[in-house]
Structures are given as structure tokens and as C-alpha cells.
Amino acid sequence: MHGSASASASGGHPKSNGGSAKGSSKTSTSGSKNVSSKVSSKGSSKGSSKGSSRGSSGGSSGGSSSEENKKKEEALPEYQRLSIIVFKGGFHDSYNKQHVALFIEHTNDLQSDADDAWRLNMIDIEGAERAWTIRESVNRDPTASDLFANQVIVKIFHVGYGAEGQRDRRLRDTIYNSRIDNVNPEFNCQRWLEYALMRLVHARFLNQRREGSSSLSCL
Numbered sequence: 431m432h433g434s435a436s437a438s439a440s441g442g443h444p445k446s447n448g449g450s451a452k453g454s455s456k457t458s459t460s461g462s463k464n465v466s467s468k469v470s471s472k473g474s475s476k477g478s479s480k481g482s483s484r485g486s487s488g489g490s491s492g493g494s495s496s497e498e499n500k501k502k503e504e505a506l507p508e509y510q511r512l513s514i515i516v517f518k519g520g521f522h523d524s525y526n527k528q529h530v531a532l533f534i535e536h537t538n539d540l541q542s543d544a545d546d547a548w549r550l551n552m553i554d555i556e557g558a559e560r561a562w563t564i565r566e567s568v569n570r571d572p573t574a575s576d577l578f579a580n581q582v583i584v585k586i587f588h589v590g591y592g593a594e595g596q597r598d599r600r601l602r603d604t605i606y607n608s609r610i611d612n613v614n615p616e617f618n619c620q621r622w623l624e625y626a627l628m629r630l631v632h633a634r635f636l637n638q639r640r641e642g643s644s645s646l647s648c649l
Contacts, residue, residue, distance in 0.1 A: 506592055511586045515533045531554030550571060
């Protein structure tokens with residue numbers, strides 16, 4: 431019951447840099463060149479005032495643009511799309527040989543796929559009988575694996591906006607801390623998936639009747 435995932439996904443949010451007030455010194459210098467002593471003060475003051483106004487307007491424009499981009503970024507909705515990943519069980523593919531995992535895609539766009547998500551978390555278990563351990567793969571796309579068989583979307587969560595939404599780890603932490611039974615020799619990844627889904631039900635992420643139970647129909 432082993433499966434692996436292999437493909438990186440790019441993520442992150444671009445930031446815009448604000449403008450600078452370089453025009454001030456250049457303009458004020460050119461305004462005072464090649465003028466008589468009578469007019470030098472006028473030329474200098476005119477050039478200086480023009481340059482300073484241009485420089486300040488450019489700076490405020492750049493700063494304003496940067497602030498606007500920051501506000502837009504903070505206003506972006508953050509979603510976490512939870513799904514079950516099923517991997518083939520090798521040459522003799524059968525129900526009890528299939529490997530399963532839970533997959534979280536962090537995205538701003540509900541129409542996007544894993545390639546467009548800015549972060550990916552796949553959580554499953556690895557090991558052998560009575561020696562299972564939790565495993566987490568970050569920013570690897572399991573659908574790119576040669577053993578990938580199926581992906582079943584369980585639920586999409588709206589976790590907030592901007593940086594606050596990006597920091598939300600409640601779904602990930604609940605899954606990651608699901609029970610591992612290394613006493614029962616029949617415990618495996620499929621049983622771990624059942625425990626993880628029930629833990630999500632108890633934590634009120636899922637509705638037991640509609641989402642928790644029906645999700646297991648993919649197996």
C-alpha cells in the first residue's frame with residue numbers, strides 16, 4: 431500500500447515596489463545652469479520647486495500604487511480544497527492494495543488546478559505493519575505520479591483573506607494529528623484515512639452524513 435507523488439507546484443504572491451523621488455535633484459540642478467546672477471535665484475527656485483513637486487508626486491504615486499497592490503492582495507479570498515488521493519496498488523491493483531492520502535490545495539481561485547495553487551500539502555502514512563508514521567509532502571503534485579488513480583474532492587473551505595487566510599493551518603493540523611494505531615496488525619493507510627475523516631467530522635470541518643461517510647465511497 432505505497433504511493434508517491436512527484437511534481438512541484440509554484441506559489442507565492444508577487445509584491446509591487448513603490449516609485450522613488452529621483453526627479454527632484456535632477457530637475458533642480460538643470461534649472462540653475464547657464465543663467466545670469468539676476469535670474470539664477472529665480473531659475474533655481476523654479477527648477478527646485480518643479481523638481482520637488484515632480485519628485486514628490488512620483489514618490490506618492492509609486493507609494494500609492496504599492497499600497498493599492500497590498501490592499502488588493504489582502505482582499506484576495508483564500509481557499510483550501512481538500513481531496514482524497516487514490517494510488518494504484520501495483521501490478522495486482524485491488525481495493526486492499528490501493529494507497530490513499532489526503533491532499534490540501536491552497537488557492538485564490540476555485541477554478542484553478544494544482545498547478546495554479548500557491549501551496550500543496552499531501553498527508554498520508556508510510557511504513558509497515560505496527561511501524562506506521564505520518565508523512566507530509568509539501569508542494570508536490572500527487573496527480574503527476576505514475577501510480578495516481580483517482581482524486582475525489584471532499585470539500586472546499588474558505589479560510590479568510592490575504593495573509594490571515596494563508597496562515598490558517600487548522601485543517602492541515604487536524605489531519606496531521608490523526609490517530610495512528612500501531613497496535614492493530616490490520617491497521618493500514620485506508621484505516622488511517624477513516625480515522626482522519628472522522629477526526630475532521632468531530633472538529634466540525636465535515637458533516638458526518640453528507641461528507642464524512644460519502645468520501646469513503648472512492649475506495
